[in-house]
Amino acid sequence: LGYIMAAEIICVGTELLLGDILNSNLQYLGQGLAALGIPHFYQTVVGDNIDRIHQVLEVATKRSNILIFTGGLGPTADDLTTEAIASYFDTPLKRDEAVVADIEQKFASRDREMAPSNLKQALRPVGADILPNPKGTAPGMIWQPTEHLTILTFPGVPRELYAMWEETAIPFFKDQGWGQDLIHSEMLRFRGVTESGLAEQVAHLLSLANPTVAPYASQGEIRLRVSAKAPSVEAAMALIEPVATEIRSIAGNDYFGSDGDTLTKVVGNLLKLKSQTLSVAESCTGGGLGSMITEVSGSSSYFLGGVQSYGNGVKIKVLGVPSELIETKGAVSAEVAKAMAIGVQELMGSDWALSITGIAGPGGGTVEKPVGLVYIGIAHPNGTVEALEYKMGTTRDRDLIRHLSSCTALDQLRRRLLVNQEISG
């Protein structure tokens, strides 16, 4: 494949193949390489086996010229990374006496004696440099076994890897000229639109090279990540800004915020801006909406409280929903959603009130009122009340239907606060 300037991450450890531990090092190193602007096209995980590590080296050395190994640097017999790399390049191992002294000193500082097996951790291929480990006994190495190929090894223990990456690897790569250009991103967040729908609206932007635009979707929220590569954060933001502005203008009110702006924070900020208060009446969500609103520290300045009217008795007695309404329309109906919203607005004396009543499943659905049918009531400060009907789908599970119900209620309130905003402002 010839000479390509790219890194490859190679994690060594049978415990990773067995799924005994979650491989978070891939994410850490992926972010680390991205921050330095080092291209990185492949990640490989292999067990504690010399032949297979050789096979991975055979493949990786043909397609990548910076190999970043993690794991297999410990003192036990199945820690094979250093040995496997040295033998692949037919290079003898040599014990580094400075490393032996360092390991002995680390054991002494913990009032322990070094076991003979730890001597293995002082071996490195002739010609390799030590990559010091400030947090553990096993050092890594930096080695250039052939022209245009650099190998770095790190332990698998995350906190040791992090310290070594930050203290030694990043300065090493910067010395080599990497990391002069950084990658900066803005994550734009949307509700009320599908991933495919939004992707079609911004299709002409998805093929841009710098900044790039990439869509993500999770639990009813759609995201577009706009990433730019530039010598400084300011320069990257200057590349991002016109594209982000165009996307915001296309998406209109479906865009609710960027990066750390959660729906809950955005709604809270709008309420604070207008000095208005909110209360909630929750049936199928059982408290999930209030819990979401109070995730924000300081939410007490606009959130008064609510009623978890799970049983019909509570809807009638505490919220004043007429029992005839429940009998004739059903607890899951637009009429009951409205009565719940008005009831909690009066009880709490809030400006706005949201209510949710629905069939979260898996039981309780009928042909007329299937699982996923949810009504959201919104009582406005001017005394009007409305109810919105949603079909969240019969295949989604209870947790997701409840989560989407709370998010949708907040999102609808957000849209109404924005409209009020435009009128009053």
Place this chain on the structure above:
Amino acid sequence: LGYIMAAEIICVGTELLLGDILNSNLQYLGQGLAALGIPHFYQTVVGDNIDRIHQVLEVATKRSNILIFTGGLGPTADDLTTEAIASYFDTPLKRDEAVVADIEQKFASRDREMAPSNLKQALRPVGADILPNPKGTAPGMIWQPTEHLTILTFPGVPRELYAMWEETAIPFFKDQGWGQDLIHSEMLRFRGVTESGLAEQVAHLLSLANPTVAPYASQGEIRLRVSAKAPSVEAAMALIEPVATEIRSIAGNDYFGSDGDTLTKVVGNLLKLKSQTLSVAESCTGGGLGSMITEVSGSSSYFLGGVQSYGNGVKIKVLGVPSELIETKGAVSAEVAKAMAIGVQELMGSDWALSITGIAGPGGGTVEKPVGLVYIGIAHPNGTVEALEYKMGTTRDRDLIRHLSSCTALDQLRRRLLVNQEISG
């Protein structure tokens, strides 16, 4: 390399290389293959790029004969997995009309129209079978493009992958003769004990070979996984049972259930058994406790509802907490916790009532009442009321303090229901 019977996991997604998301699918699939006894020597991650997916196929088809792909099945232009696999094997793509109908139906059940781009998700190489997706729009495939090579594709979204793995892939592999010696586990669950404390109590069991006993800890819950390898579930259970019984006897009431017995389900079952009802009054949790209780479908038979008394005005007006009490003792106090519990018990007419008031942080802490100080009130059916004080620690974050508060309230109710149980039974 010849013909080796082994699986390889191949994850497709540039967002994985950039470290935008943590790749938990590798662990899930690693565990899944291990449980079936399928050897698995390599895992590969590659970006959304056809040439590089071809390069990965070139390597993987030489060393593995079951390829498990995740990711790249979405509707957008950078979702390339199906296309890349088909073109590698020079096989044309064909649209599956049954899949089109299924996707259209899923959109309709959510009251949405299918975007044209979703049609792409109905394409598969000629000769491939569909691997149905009960949780999302994109199905996967099972395909044998050549003798001795089987390819399975899954979406990258974990909950969709899990459902497809369990419902289709496991039965498929069992049909092929895998997973005859199976691994069966019981996960024992505990509250009110530390991981190291429990590990010391059961230290003599941690070195067993079959079954094995392994401790886990997460968000205040401690778990011991007892795993046995045997030809049948019954044989495995026979190995597990004596060890699990010994652990339960050591742990006493700190053990609350096994496997899918969540704290919420266990408390619900105890309430159902006694035909008693529950209501809640929540301050700092804002609805989280009620939301947790109503995670259980059918919880309406014992959970009446609650009041999210976030503001002090709601505590006074709706729950009848005397305002002098709030002024003299503070909203976060044993006295107010008791008054909240009694107040909601009377309002809802429930047998039991739980209340929570605390300082979830990060703001609002003082020397006398630091962040993490939480009072839990418990109103009993016989009219007595008690308050318990907890210091959840000043370094934990808001989310965790709120979560632990709800769990602790449920756990304390569980212990009281068990005591009542023993007396009445």
